[in-house]
Amino acid sequence: xxxxxxxxxxxxxxxxxxxxxxxxxxxxxxxxxxxxxxxxxxxxxxxxxxxxxxxxxxxxxxxxxxxxxxxxxxxxxxxxxxxxxxxxx
Amino acid sequence: xxxxxxxxxxxxxxxxxxxxxxxxxxxxxxxxxxxxxxxxxxxxxxxxxxxxxxxxxxxxxxxxxxxxxxxxxxxxxxxxxxxxxxxxxxxxxxxxxxxxxxxxxxxxxxxxxxxxxxxxxxxxxxxxxxxxxxxxxxxxxxxxxxxxxxxxxxxxxxxxxxxxxxxxxxxxxxxxxxxxxxxxxxxxxxxxxxxxxxxxxxxxxxxxxxxxxxxxxxxxxxxxxxxxxxxxxxxxxxxxxxxxxxxxxxxxxxxxxxxxxxxxxxxxxxxxxxxxxxxxxxxxxxxxxxxxxxxxxxxxxxxxxxxxxxxxxxxxxxxxxxxxxxxxxxxxxxxxxxxxxxxxxxxxxxxxxxxxxxxxxxxxxxxxxxxxxxxxxxxxxxxxxxxxxxxxxxxxxxxxxxxxxxxxxxxxxxxxxxxxxxxxxxxxxxxxxxxxxxxxxxxxxxxxxxxxxxxxxxxxxxxxxxxxxxxxxxxxxxxxxx
Numbered sequence: 194x195x196x197x198x199x200x201x202x203x204x205x206x207x208x209x210x211x212x213x214x215x216x217x218x219x220x221x222x223x224x225x226x227x228x229x230x231x232x233x234x235x236x237x238x239x240x241x242x243x244x245x246x247x248x249x250x251x252x253x254x255x256x257x258x259x260x261x262x263x264x265x266x267x268x269x270x271x272x273x274x275x276x277x278x279x280x281x282x
Numbered sequence: 283x284x285x286x287x288x289x290x291x292x293x294x295x296x297x298x299x300x301x302x303x304x305x306x307x308x309x310x311x312x313x314x315x316x317x318x319x320x321x322x323x324x325x326x327x328x329x330x331x332x333x334x335x336x337x338x339x340x341x342x343x344x345x346x347x348x349x350x351x352x353x354x355x356x357x358x359x360x361x362x363x364x365x366x367x368x369x370x371x372x373x374x375x376x377x378x379x380x381x382x383x384x385x386x387x388x389x390x391x392x393x394x395x396x397x398x399x400x401x402x403x404x405x406x407x408x409x410x411x412x413x414x415x416x417x418x419x420x421x422x423x424x425x426x427x428x429x430x431x432x433x434x435x436x437x438x439x440x441x442x443x444x445x446x447x448x449x450x451x452x453x454x455x456x457x458x459x460x461x462x463x464x465x466x467x468x469x470x471x472x473x474x475x476x477x478x479x480x481x482x483x484x485x486x487x488x489x490x491x492x493x494x495x496x497x498x499x500x501x502x503x504x505x506x507x508x509x510x511x512x513x514x515x516x517x518x519x520x521x522x523x524x525x526x527x528x529x530x531x532x533x534x535x536x537x538x539x540x541x542x543x544x545x546x547x548x549x550x551x552x553x554x555x556x557x558x559x560x561x562x563x564x565x566x567x568x569x570x571x572x573x574x575x576x577x578x579x580x581x582x583x584x585x586x587x588x589x590x591x592x593x594x595x596x597x598x599x600x601x602x603x604x605x606x607x608x609x610x611x612x613x614x615x616x617x618x619x620x621x622x623x624x625x626x627x628x629x630x631x632x633x634x635x636x637x638x639x640x641x642x643x644x645x646x647x648x649x650x651x652x653x654x655x656x657x658x659x660x661x662x663x664x665x666x667x668x669x670x671x672x673x674x675x676x677x678x679x680x681x682x683x684x685x686x687x688x689x690x691x692x693x694x695x696x697x698x699x700x701x702x703x704x705x706x707x708x709x710x711x712x713x714x715x716x717x718x719x720x721x722x723x724x725x726x727x728x729x730x731x732x733x734x735x736x737x738x739x740x741x742x743x744x745x746x747x748x749x750x751x752x753x754x755x756x757x758x759x760x761x762x763x764x
Binding site: 194195196197198199200201202206210213214215216218221223224225227229232233234235236237238239240241242243245247249251261262263264265266267268272273274276277279 | 594613645655706
């Protein structure tokens, strides 16, 4: 699971977290008491509202620019993010 | 201006003082910063102060006053901002090692709006790392102490913002709430804390935790101050597609409305298993509401007990996705010893995130993984619909629902750190309103014998913040608790 999450955990963390997650997952099993076969899943908050124009006009606007956008990167050059070699030449 | 005078300021008092030329906005900002910096070591509410930004904002207010122009509804008001809300050029860390050196290139919409209204941001406040927690003990930069009892937590995750307002080092503050992160610390610190309708305030520039549940909202020492701040930052923003088009009423004016005849529901599920003293204070508050002419009745909300499980599945799922972006490429921190790209991702995240963040990423990854998605995530989304339906049905009968905010008052530092499930259960009464996306708030309703504040929660229909403020304002006036 840690590999799937791209998270390096120490042996100590794995041991502690396994126990904690077990406890939490046991608790959430209570949801299975409920019959939800006829219920639509709620992915977002829903409420009644009049139709609204949610699309804005398609206009070109100034953006941050690559220098500003990469300013917080640990390693950047020429407006690009630099990462370890991915593909051998 | 003395420290005691600063600690007692309200937005209305500042308005009057500026208009009468008793003090200038710059004088007020300087005095407020001095006071906050001197008091901060007691609680650690602030992570850093922003004197340059504060004085620049104050000078703009003085300039407008000198020209006879309207300086705005928040003119000169010292504001503290939770460190998960982006401030251009002012470091924003989410109380995480991962973002310890992150300087945002833009302002959150709420920040831009409050400054346009004359607000003066004096500093950024501590919180649980990436707003994950209920005590502010999960900060990479140390815990915050509750100004009302220094050996206790201020609640969380917006503990620093609640503590700053309670301590009197800011007049109002911004926090964020996903499952109770504004209301629970407001109740622990004895201040007013408001979670508006989902989408009422733009999330643009709020570092994402659980996108379908995240809200920005205000803290104040009075209902009026919280209402004024909310009105300033609310309203449609095209930078956040989930922000709503509903017109923003005048919340301050709504405080004057009558509450006689308002129907109030007490869900019995919220009054089981709470600490006796908390129940007594809330029961006392309900008597005050009755004396104001409100009609109080018992109601049932049968899915309440499933809310915590539902919430922790949905919020960890969304959080694990939202935190995927901290991978060592774009956001300041990168592990220094990684040969390959995958190692870099894993080591950076392993070194940068604290224990609670890791726990939530793991749980979220698990409930979203193939084979478990239907059993956990989809199931939780369906139960979320049932929790929301409980409220919809209640609001056919009543205008507001009143409950405790937390089953117990502020607990001691360290008391719940070894038991995450126990910590999660402290959000039991606030999570339901978050899942439904309705407006909810905590208003002080007295204290325990040991002097620990207790909060009453008021919940109303989608977009009925005005009704919520009206009831809270009438209660505050009649109860004299705030």
